[in-house]
Amino acid sequence: MPNFYRTQTLKIEAQPIFSEVNAASADVWNACCYQMAMFQWHRGYPHAHRDFYFGKDCEGWMDKRLSHPLLHSQSRQAVRERYFKSWKSYAVLKKSGSVENPNPPNNRKNYMTTRFKKSAIRFVEGALLGKRVKLSLAQGHPKIDIPLPSNFDMSKAEHIATIDLCYHYGQWTLHFSYKYETETTATGGEVVGVDIGEIHPIVSHDGQDTHIYNGRYMRSLYRHRNKVLAGFSQAISRCKRHSKRWWRLTRRKWKRIRKIDNQIKDALHKHTTKFVKYCHTKGIGTIVLGGLTGIRKSIDYGKRANQKLHQWAFGKITELITYKAKALGIKVKMIDESYTSQTCPKCGNRKKPNNRNYICKCGFKYHRDGVGAINIRAKYLGHFGVPVVAEKVSDRMTPPLGFRLIVPKVQVALSQIKECA
Ligand SMILES: [Zn+2]
Known part of the structure; x- marks a missing residue:
């Protein structure tokens, strides 16, 4: 059965930890850029950073070398995935020639959207504190605790795939993505x-x-x-x-x-x-x-x-x-x-x-x-x-x-x- 995703956004109140987490994601991204250069240097391309993209073996190589004291390991991997996805789309753009001079994903970032995967997400509903979502960080750090509105549909929690923590012009938002399976298959040809x-x-x-x-x-x-x-x-x-x-x-x-x-x-x-x-x-x-x-x-x-x-x-x-x-x-x-x-x-x-x-x-x-x-x-x-x-x-x-x-x-x-x- 084919899967499909739906996304829902929720505006939330700012917490000081948010910018720390997004800065940590940016650190991982910058480390990715650095590791990519290292990888290519190891393979004998002293300044090949711009134009080469390496496949699966590079991803594994890099994943072993990335770590962050604050981020959950899956959030860290999500950054790495995004980094390689950008390289792929860069390669496609470059090949198709639809954009004149595409930029390779080498820009350093200060902040970056953090993605929490299913194992780092927990929904709780208490009589006293109401509906909340808890997002895990690395071991030893307290979970991020975010209150949800009272009309939030908790039954959807089983479909949850990822939560993104986004910042956009002064507003923090959570992007929930839910994974569903389709029952309907179109009959017409x-x-x-x-x-x-x-x-x-x-x-x-x-x-x-x-x-x-x-x-x-x-x-x-x-x-x-x-x-x-x-x-x-x-x-x-x-x-x-x-x-x-x-x-x-x-x-x-x-x-x-x-x-x-x-x-x-x-x-x-x-x-x-x-x-x-x-x-x-x-x-x-x-x-x-x-x-x-x-x-x-x-x-x-x-x-x-x-x-x-x-x-x-x-x-x-x-x-x-x-x-x-x-x-x-x-x-x-x-x-x-x-x-x-x-x-x-x-x-x-x-x-x-x-x-x-x-x-x-x-x-x-x-x-x-x-x-x-x-x-x-x-x-x-x-x-x-x-x-x-x-x-x-x-x-x-x-x-x-x-x-x-x-x-x-x-x-x-x-x-x-x-x-x-
Ligand atoms: Zn004609």
């Missing part, structure tokens, strides 16, 4: 192709219908975010670095940005939930996502920040669809999406669309984003770019439907910034 675009977050095609999830609200949030950032940076640049006002503005800036980021995240959740639910009711067995090479490079973003945001959203949508589909027993496949937005689904001719509609010389006419989704599906099924003999393609497809996310209007208020500038 239908395949749906999904195009994740800049303009519309999700465009899907299941062989008959095309659905477009409207991205207007998200775009307005992006614009708003950029506007707020620009406004604040201007105000911040006018005051002395690390002065009282500098700190006040910086804090306020991140508070605003955090709120907008939450709104973006919320919209993404709503879109993906709606989409995955639709797939479930339609009896779809496989969702095909175009990806890895990421966002098409041909589009001019104007600003670098914008591109970053889009890439972040792209990854987030992929991640959300994957875990939500998995929970319902739907398979998710990634395929390379190159040329899928340019090829005519009817005759296989390749041409770049230059406006909202894709118009081919063979007479095929369709919504541009829908074409991407149709081709991604076709690519997975193995008939991408093959001319369709029957005239059926355009007949079978219904016009794309737009789903609109109904949300309150974003108020654009820069007045707050101006008054303190």
Whole structure:
């Protein structure tokens, strides 16, 4: 049976031990960097630190040499795992060339999120002290004792996999991840192709219908975010670095940005939930996502920040669809999406669309984003770019439907910034 994970976050009150623990995790990370250099030096690569990644034997070698007086051994191993995971993703990035100059994970850290694994977690419920979670450190150190809210669901404790202790702009949070097994396995063999675009977050095609999830609200949030950032940076640049006002503005800036980021995240959740639910009711067995090479490079973003945001959203949508589909027993496949937005689904001719509609010389006419989704599906099924003999393609497809996310209007208020500038 396939497993899936769900995460839940909980805001908690700060305790002095928290920063000590996260500093200890960072120590282990720094030790990893050092040990990696040592390992490579031992093998005769005097300055190979940047470009080499060593597999399993290096992990074992390093694990023997890492220790920390404060951290639980499993938390220490979690840091090591994360270190090697970063090396792997660095290797993938470097090979695929999707990022120009990826940085190897060699940066020293001062603080780092600490992960507690199952054996270090204990839930207790007392009449006097209420619900609490106790997290173990190394032997000889008292456990971290964190009170939980009274409505915390203790029955989930058996599913617990890990707890992460996170710090984000002045707020401590616990990230609980629960491991579940799915009972449902999708019965349908239908395949749906999904195009994740800049303009519309999700465009899907299941062989008959095309659905477009409207991205207007998200775009307005992006614009708003950029506007707020620009406004604040201007105000911040006018005051002395690390002065009282500098700190006040910086804090306020991140508070605003955090709120907008939450709104973006919320919209993404709503879109993906709606989409995955639709797939479930339609009896779809496989969702095909175009990806890895990421966002098409041909589009001019104007600003670098914008591109970053889009890439972040792209990854987030992929991640959300994957875990939500998995929970319902739907398979998710990634395929390379190159040329899928340019090829005519009817005759296989390749041409770049230059406006909202894709118009081919063979007479095929369709919504541009829908074409991407149709081709991604076709690519997975193995008939991408093959001319369709029957005239059926355009007949079978219904016009794309737009789903609109109904949300309150974003108020654009820069007045707050101006008054303190
Ligand atoms: Zn054509």
